[in-house]
Amino acid sequence: MSSLTASRALAPIGTAGKLFAFALDVGRAVFRRPFQLREFLQQAWFIASVTIVPTALVAIPFGAVIALQVGGLIKQFGAQSFTGSASVLAVIQQAAPIGTALLIAGAGGSAIAADLGARKIREELDAMMVLGIDPIHRLVVPRVLACMLVAFFLNGMVSVVGVAGGYVFNVVLQDGTPGAYVASFTALAQLPDLWIGLLKALVFGLIAAIVASYKGMNAGGGPKGVGDAVNESVVITFLLLFVANFVLSMIYLQVVPPKTG
Amino acid sequence: MGVEIRVDDLTKSFGKQLIWGDVTLTIPAGEICVMLGPSGTGKSVFLKTLIGLIKPDRGSIIIEGTDIASCSERDLYEIRKLFGVLFQDGAMFGSMNLYDNVAFPLREHTKKTESEIRDVVMEKMDLVGLVGSEDKLPGEISGGMRKRAGLARALVLDPEIVLFDEPDSGLDPVRTAFLNQLIVDLNAQIDATFLIVTHDINTARTVPDNIGLLYHRHLAMFGPREMLLSSEEPVVRQFLNAQKVGPIGMSEEKDADELAAEKDQELPPLPPIPMQLDPSNGIPRRSQRPPGEWCRENGVTPPPGSFESANAGLAPGV
Numbered sequence: 001m002s003s004l005t006a007s008r009a010l011a012p013i014g015t016a017g018k019l020f021a022f023a024l025d026v027g028r029a030v031f032r033r034p035f036q037l038r039e040f041l042q043q044a045w046f047i048a049s050v051t052i053v054p055t056a057l058v059a060i061p062f063g064a065v066i067a068l069q070v071g072g073l074i075k076q077f078g079a080q081s082f083t084g085s086a087s088v089l090a091v092i093q094q095a096a097p098i099g100t101a102l103l104i105a106g107a108g109g110s111a112i113a114a115d116l117g118a119r120k121i122r123e124e125l126d127a128m129m130v131l132g133i134d135p136i137h138r139l140v141v142p143r144v145l146a147c148m149l150v151a152f153f154l155n156g157m158v159s160v161v162g163v164a165g166g167y168v169f170n171v172v173l174q175d176g177t178p179g180a181y182v183a184s185f186t187a188l189a190q191l192p193d194l195w196i197g198l199l200k201a202l203v204f205g206l207i208a209a210i211v212a213s214y215k216g217m218n219a220g221g222g223p224k225g226v227g228d229a230v231n232e233s234v235v236i237t238f239l240l241l242f243v244a245n246f247v248l249s250m251i252y253l254q255v256v257p258p259k260t261g
Numbered sequence: 262m263g264v265e266i267r268v269d270d271l272t273k274s275f276g277k278q279l280i281w282g283d284v285t286l287t288i289p290a291g292e293i294c295v296m297l298g299p300s301g302t303g304k305s306v307f308l309k310t311l312i313g314l315i316k317p318d319r320g321s322i323i324i325e326g327t328d329i330a331s332c333s334e335r336d337l338y339e340i341r342k343l344f345g346v347l348f349q350d351g352a353m354f355g356s357m358n359l360y361d362n363v364a365f366p367l368r369e370h371t372k373k374t375e376s377e378i379r380d381v382v383m384e385k386m387d388l389v390g391l392v393g394s395e396d397k398l399p400g401e402i403s404g405g406m407r408k409r410a411g412l413a414r415a416l417v418l419d420p421e422i423v424l425f426d427e428p429d430s431g432l433d434p435v436r437t438a439f440l441n442q443l444i445v446d447l448n449a450q451i452d453a454t455f456l457i458v459t460h461d462i463n464t465a466r467t468v469p470d471n472i473g474l475l476y477h478r479h480l481a482m483f484g485p486r487e488m489l490l491s492s493e494e495p496v497v498r499q500f501l502n503a504q505k506v507g508p509i510g511m512s513e514e515k516d517a518d519e520l521a522a523e524k525d526q527e528l529p530p531l532p533p534i535p536m537q538l539d540p541s542n543g544i545p546r547r548s549q550r551p552p553g554e555w556c557r558e559n560g561v562t563p564p565p566g567s568f569e570s571a572n573a574g575l576a577p578g579v
Binding site: 118123124128129130131134 | 309312314338339342344346348350352353354355365366369370414418
């Protein structure tokens with residue numbers, strides 16, 4: 001009985017270990033030739049096509065909410081001239097990578113998990129291995145790289161759309177002055193803020209694609225297994241993304257000194 | 262000329278559930294073998310273990326001096342190039358049409374030009390009778406066609422070993438007969454080692470050179486076709502003759518009460534052993550033995566009426 005409880009309690013650690021081992025396999029396969037360029041481009045196009053519009057639509061209210069919140073708060077401190085800077089910081093460092101991650105995981109990751117899961121239960125992956133082709137090299141690596149690439153560019157798009165949305169709301173609704181908003185950009189924000197945002201987007205794309213691929217390739221038990229795999233992959237990705245975001249933000253804030261004045 | 266597969270002391274369990282244990286057999290090069298067993302005895306697991314998709318708990322599978330059960334991932338991918346596998350539902354790649362599916366292994370593993378690939382693909386498509394359907398997607402064709410397409414893809418790299426996972430499941434009797442004929446003709450043509458996993462006794466009685474029977478978590482018997490078809494061993498006899506009397510019950514094995522109730526029941530006589538299916542050109546395959554040879558050599562009297570017709574011997578008459 002005790003061993004049963006123990007094995008059940010330790011099961012998540014086993015899963016985490018397998019996921020990590022899978023990530024290492026992927027990392028090794030990245031450098032194996034020939035690179036699957038065609039699959040990579042197809043996947044990048046596919047992931048971009050399912051994420052661009054929703055991401056843009058999410059980015060506008062995201063930027064607006066931050067502008068409203070930060071703008072209101074900053075007004076109480078009497079520091080309106082820094083509104084632009086504060087909302088840029090918030091959008092580029094946090095909102096853009098997180099917004100990107102949610103959509104990459106929700107739209108891109110779920111599609112990857114469903115696709116690989118369906119291939120798994122139709123024995124396509126087995127057939128591929130038997131034909132002497134490693135599905136990790138052939139299918140997973142292009143998806144992971146495509147996801148990272150798309151996340152990187154989506155992050156840029158969210159940053160631009162979010163900042164623009166913030167600008168519109170600040171200027172139109174909060175009677176901010178356009179010049180002050182734009183001019184204060186560089187007051188608090190600095191270039192490393194942009195780098196960390198892009199780095200986060202890359203890491204989030206990596207995590208989302210690895211988890212989705214792992215879950216898809218280990219789907220089992222018929223169509224229901226695929227549904228479960230998709231569901232689990234989205235939930236696990238979200239959890240991991242927020243942890244990763246926390247860790248990355250902590251490290252960044254420790255390592256890079258904030259810009260003063 | 263085919264490759265021999267030596268399986269020694271193979272054991273596999275999922276969790277605490279033993280699937281089969283101590284399976285030891287040698288699949289001779291170039292011959293057709295059938296692995297039989299009631300539903301749920303791990304026939305497919307056995308097949309997947311042979312190609313290294315599932316790692317056994319114990320034991321070895323030696324092919325050309327490489328142990329599949331313990332070799333490295335890299336060796337495994339290398340040795341798999343010897344294999345052609347027909348999966349249960351064909352396992353065609355859903356996103357590609359049949360032509361691309363069959364061409365896929367060639368494009369991945371060879372440096373052939375597109376026109377050379379076209380020649381090979383069309384030859385294999387012709388072999389399985391699918392010329393004219395190259396542009397169809399796997400979702401658009403029937404199960405039987407998917408199986409044949411899967412077979413074409415399995416053959417495209419000229420394998421030394423071909424594994425069939427239930428080639429007859431979900432096919433009507435006529436298509437099954439055609440597929441069996443195709444299997445025999447193929448063996449005559451390419452001389453590869455064939456292993457067919459099935460529970461269709463019709464196939465088992467007429468197609469192979471050797472038969473194996475998995476039952477009750479072990480290999481009950483493995484040997485030449487005539488040895489099993491003339492065997493008095495209860496399990497073998499019951500399964501190969503599709504009878505209700507015997508140790509196999511509806512759910513796995515029968516309990517003691519049921520067996521006791523059957524004790525006095527007269528076992529129906531063994532049906533005659535049918536002729537082995539000949540290649541359609543009439544020339545015997547290299548590994549084919551003359552009918553009745555094994556029985557004569559081993560002093561076994563085959564059931565009356567044996568080797569007189571190609572009828573599987575289960576229905577009276579003909």
